Amino acid sequence: MxxxxxxxxxxxxxxxxxxxxxxxxxxxxxxxxxxxxxxxxxxxxxxxxxxxxxxxxxxxxxxxxxxxxxxxxxxxxxxxxxxxxxxxxxxxxxxxxxxxxxxxxxxxxxxxxxxxxxxxxxxxxxxxxPPKGDEPNWAFSQFFQRCGLDSDQVASFRPMLSQMAYxxxxxxxxxxxxxxxxxxxxxxxxxxxxxxxxxxxxxxxxxxxxxxxxxxxxxxxxxxxxxxxxxxxxxxxxxxxxxxxxxxxxxxxxxxxxxxxxxxxxxxxxxxxxxxxxxHEAHLETLTTVLKTGSQTVAALCPVLFPRLRGSFDLLMAMGETLAHINFLREEGVLTRTLEDDAWRFGLASSGEQVFAAEDIHV
Incomplete structure (x- = not known):
């Protein structure tokens, strides 16, 4: 899209x-x-x-x-x-x-x-x-769950996606x-x-x-x-x-x-x-400033970058944009990521800590 x-x-x-x-x-x-x-x-x-x-x-x-x-x-x-x-x-x-x-x-x-x-x-x-049907598949649901959304918020995306698909x-x-x-x-x-x-x-x-x-x-x-x-x-x-x-x-x-x-x-x-x-540099600076106060989920950071969301479509796009900035900072070694209650939390890397932006394997 x-x-x-x-x-x-x-x-x-x-x-x-x-x-x-x-x-x-x-x-x-x-x-x-x-x-x-x-x-x-x-x-x-x-x-x-x-x-x-x-x-x-x-x-x-x-x-x-x-x-x-x-x-x-x-x-x-x-x-x-x-x-x-x-x-x-x-x-x-x-x-x-x-x-x-x-x-x-x-x-x-x-x-x-x-x-x-x-x-x-x-x-x-x-x-x-995008996956077909009214029910979110596991990968779709897990992706937004990892971002920090609840099941009702995730479910609200699917009808919108089917309506906007061309x-x-x-x-x-x-x-x-x-x-x-x-x-x-x-x-x-x-x-x-x-x-x-x-x-x-x-x-x-x-x-x-x-x-x-x-x-x-x-x-x-x-x-x-x-x-x-x-x-x-x-x-x-x-x-x-x-x-x-x-x-x-x-x-x-x-x-x-x-x-x-x-x-x-x-x-x-x-x-x-x-x-x-x-x-984009301003977005990156805003994220690092906010994260000085402690780790956050994507859902919590999203309104910091995009405070005027008008509905589910805006939220969907803003989540993806926020995660793009987070993934950039992770690859640069600026952020760490931990999994807590099925959601990723992102925080600033400790000074001198070696950080790898590799995929974490959870079984």
Whole structure:
């Protein structure tokens, strides 16, 4: 699932936005020769996703697809007629596996009998789905129990998950994208830049000649992609992956025009990367400060980082984000973990104590 955290009141004085307003939902705008920005509607509080359409010889290459919904199909049908004027889709590139980015991937690929391009880990992630049924399975229940929630709180997540799940029409084959692969699309050459943390191997496309970066969810102007730990990999350290990715993206020119998956294209890449780093560093500092008073569960620490939760969905995402910061600090040797009453408790490591962030085995 895709989750994004809104930063209210964030300063953006060093970011510039070439377009004051986005295109209307279902409409396009040319942002560079042969590059169209398509605003696809979403049925969420975050009510849109930006897709990018790239001219190539006698057809088009599509970057990301929208949710697998009737509304998305209606928009695509209009694009086929009014924008593509009957020219075919020649390839579809998925930046990552989340529903809003890859929901229509198989539908487009099958319709035009064209290849899907994505990284290996993102393709594999298409087939990892939440457990089915109304009753939580043992791994799901145990994960949130270990976080410090009671059985009623855990049970409240399941109906919400079934309601928010969107089927992804996954293609039966794909062509793998790797770091530094080069794609010649039209007259432009794009280099693949891989990010990680928000998803396993998030694909971005960088055009050096035209200073364009199709960034997906990796770099956004006002919101930051959720960096969270889920039941699928409870010992993961996505925040470590995310921060390492940001350092790599800083090697790109600051003047690049960033074409994000949400909100408006912008310039000021290095300033925005600095903001994202500071945001997570502040979360890490807050956790270590609070834990000076004694060990805590994830559930107890969650409202410290996210005090304005509006419901079960917010709680689910906030728990995963909080655990991502905890797992980062554990891997850095800052925190220890003990199991008490079936819940993990996290505390500061004693001065000079050697800490290993390995999985504890309990039988």
């Amino acid at each position: 895709s989750g994004l955290e809104l930063h209210e009141g964030q300063t953006r004085d060093r970011l510039s936005f070439p377009w004051e307003t986005p295109p209307q939902p279902g409409h396009t705008r040319e942002v560079a020769p042969g590059v169209l920005w398509l605003r696809m509607p979403l049925p969420f509080a975050l009510d849109h996703i930006n897709l990018y359409l790239l001219r190539h010889e006698h057809g088009w290459v599509v970057v990301d697809t929208g949710l697998n919904t009737p509304q998305s199909r209606e928009v695509w049908e209009a694009v086929f007629t009014e924008v593509f004027a009957g020219a075919p889709v020649l390839a579809v590139i998925a930046t990552h596996f989340h529903y809003d980015h890859s929901g229509m991937l198989g539908w487009l690929v099958d319709r035009f009998q064209c290849p899907a391009y994505m990284s290996f880990a993102e393709y594999q992630a298409l087939f990892v789905t 089927d992804t029409h996954a293609p039966t084959s794909f062509r793998r994208l790797r770091e530094n692969d080069l794609l010649k699309i039209g007259e432009r050459c794009w280099r693949v830049v891989i990010g990680s943390g928000h998803s396993p191997e998030h694909v971005c496309l960088y055009s050096e000649d035209d200073q364009l970066l199709i960034a997906g969810d990796q770099i956004l102007p006002r919101i930051t992609s959720s960096i969270f730990v889920s039941v699928t990999e409870p010992e993961a350290n996505p925040l470590g992956d995310w921060l390492a990715s940001l350092r790599r993206f800083r090697q790109l020119p600051d003047a690049v025009l960033v074409l994000p998956a949400h909100e408006r294209p912008f310039q000021g890449l290095h300033h925005r990367i600095g903001q994202l780093q500071q945001h």
